[in-house]
Amino acid sequence: MTAADWSAVRLTAALAFTTTVVLLIVGAPLAWWLARTRSRLKPLWASLVAMPLVLPPSVLGFYLLVTMGPQGVVGQLTQALGLGRLPFTFAGLVVGSVLYSMPFVVQPLQQAFEAIADNLLEAAATLRAGPWDRFFSVALPLARPGLVTASVLGFAHTVGEFGVVLMIGGNIPGSTRVLSVAVYDHVEASEFDDAHRLAAGMVAFALVVLVTLYVVNRPRAEPAGMSR
Amino acid sequence: MSSIPERPRPLFRPYRYKLDFTMSSFRRALLLALLIAGAVVTSLGRAGEAQVAVAANFAGPMAKIGEGYTAATGHTLKVSVGATGKFYSQIVAGAPFEVLIAADDETPTRLVKEGLAVPDTHFTYAIGRLVLWSAQPAFVDDQGAVLASGKFTHLAIANPKLAPYGQAGMEVLKARGLVDAVTPKLVTGETIAQTYQFVATGNAELGFVALSQVAVPGKPVSGSYWLVPASLHAEIRQDAVLLKTGENNPAAVALLAYLKSDAAKRVIQAYGYGR
Numbered sequence: 184m185t186a187a188d189w190s191a192v193r194l195t196a197a198l199a200f201t202t203t204v205v206l207l208i209v210g211a212p213l214a215w216w217l218a219r220t221r222s223r224l225k226p227l228w229a230s231l232v233a234m235p236l237v238l239p240p241s242v243l244g245f246y247l248l249v250t251m252g253p254q255g256v257v258g259q260l261t262q263a264l265g266l267g268r269l270p271f272t273f274a275g276l277v278v279g280s281v282l283y284s285m286p287f288v289v290q291p292l293q294q295a296f297e298a299i300a301d302n303l304l305e306a307a308a309t310l311r312a313g314p315w316d317r318f319f320s321v322a323l324p325l326a327r328p329g330l331v332t333a334s335v336l337g338f339a340h341t342v343g344e345f346g347v348v349l350m351i352g353g354n355i356p357g358s359t360r361v362l363s364v365a366v367y368d369h370v371e372a373s374e375f376d377d378a379h380r381l382a383a384g385m386v387a388f389a390l391v392v393l394v395t396l397y398v399v400n401r402p403r404a405e406p407a408g409m410s411r
Numbered sequence: 412m413s414s415i416p417e418r419p420r421p422l423f424r425p426y427r428y429k430l431d432f433t434m435s436s437f438r439r440a441l442l443l444a445l446l447i448a449g450a451v452v453t454s455l456g457r458a459g460e461a462q463v464a465v466a467a468n469f470a471g472p473m474a475k476i477g478e479g480y481t482a483a484t485g486h487t488l489k490v491s492v493g494a495t496g497k498f499y500s501q502i503v504a505g506a507p508f509e510v511l512i513a514a515d516d517e518t519p520t521r522l523v524k525e526g527l528a529v530p531d532t533h534f535t536y537a538i539g540r541l542v543l544w545s546a547q548p549a550f551v552d553d554q555g556a557v558l559a560s561g562k563f564t565h566l567a568i569a570n571p572k573l574a575p576y577g578q579a580g581m582e583v584l585k586a587r588g589l590v591d592a593v594t595p596k597l598v599t600g601e602t603i604a605q606t607y608q609f610v611a612t613g614n615a616e617l618g619f620v621a622l623s624q625v626a627v628p629g630k631p632v633s634g635s636y637w638l639v640p641a642s643l644h645a646e647i648r649q650d651a652v653l654l655k656t657g658e659n660n661p662a663a664v665a666l667l668a669y670l671k672s673d674a675a676k677r678v679i680q681a682y683g684y685g686r
Contacts, residue, residue: 253613270614271565271598353598353609354570371497371601372572 214292240346271353295329459662466514467604468621486662496573509657519652532653538685539647540622567609567618580619582644622683
């Protein structure tokens with residue numbers, strides 16, 4: 184593999200890692216709220232989170248390019264804050280990836296939180312556990328499988344992202360040329376050997392990740408005496 | 412708890428239709444109209460259709476030329492727009508294109524050599540002109556001095572590996588001795604069309620695009636541009652060729668003939684291409 188390809192591998196790992204961390208920090212409270220709220224706006228928020236599942240990446244990429252551009256709302260905000268503009272930067276890719284991978288992190292977490300019985304949280308409350316304590320000492324540990332699924336899917340889905348990155352990235356080596364774009368470039372230029380090396384590596388990566396996920400989250404036999 | 416299972420209720424009640432086969436004269440007329448419309452549509456289908464792969468820089472003129480072609484021949488076109496390099500890979504892989512209207516002369520030559528295009532059908536339909544364009548008025552001067560000014564953070568260019576206009580842009584930077592200074596600011600579009608979009612949205616302050624994208628006949632030029640002197644880069648000879656798949660399709664053969672007509676030449680010149 185060439186140095187350029189290795190740089191694409193490192194960049195992709197960095198992007199996926201950063202995106203996953205941001206998504207866990209943003210997504211866990213959001214998922215907790217979605218799981219517990221009785222708000223009438225819940226269907227609207229849940230739909231907004233799920234939108235990237237049904238929208239083509241070209242739609243997301245197009246709106247990101249326009250809104251983060253110099254005339255766009257986000258672009259004017261980031262410029263006013265002295266951050267410059269986001270397209271063609273690593274930070275811009277993180278923003279795009281966070282939006283694009285959002286449902287893959289929030290939905291498993293939300294399902295895990297919804298599965299936690301209210302009486303456990305109420306019991307914790309009678310033992311004088313405050314809301315934060317209940318979240319960190321009861322909810323998060325019980326939601327561990329959901330947390331694992333959310334992290335792995337968030338990471339893997341960001342590695343597998345293509346359309347949004349292609350549209351807002353500008354294909355800059357070392358800062359926005361991620362693996363999926365590098366593969367595309369090799370294929371377009373008829374460099375099939377280089378494309379194979381990267382593509383086969385990604386197939387193997389995806390398989391290993393998903394097998395690991397299914398093994399780790401395999402439902403265990405319930406201990407005797409417990410019933411629903 | 413009763414042990415007798417309840418009889419399942421039918422989901423749908425049976426309903427008896429009474430069909431009326433007698434027709435009012437209005438309905439009869441409607442049916443006749445539909446039959447005629449159907450016959451017209453089928454005969455249009457028979458008039459022939461050619462599947463064309465068109466280089467992104469030529470998308471605008473091609474739409475105009477397509478209208479004239481259909482009016483003159485009765486045939487219709489199915490146009491795909493993209494990067495010439497991509498079309499090459501797709502044609503090698505068996506894409507159903509019948510005519511390639513490329514952005515260079517190398518790709519058609521190569522396809523002829525590899526037996527995928529029909530020899531002797533290959534000709535230069537236009538000479539491409541490169542411009543350095545910005546969506547902001549008065550940003551690009553008419554000497555291209557802005558390239559050396561450092562006034563910009565991003566310069567958009569089509570992927571030089573895939574797009575002849577990208578290659579020409581790199582040659583201009585080389586001629587000006589700016590490759591090292593500008594390379595960190597380059598953002599690469601997959602096609603000249605994506606490059607245009609980076610500049611049009613203002614995300615890149617300027618970029619190398621085709622004159623045909625900026626100088627659309629009948630529309631005022633937006634922003635500012637420098638028409639790069641043709642001496643600063645190798646000539647962008649744009650060739651068209653009949654592909655093997657279209658050898659026996661009269662519509663495909665007619666398109667290449669129409670591309671050489673005066674009507675087509677006028678459109679090509681109006682978009683600023685040399686000949």
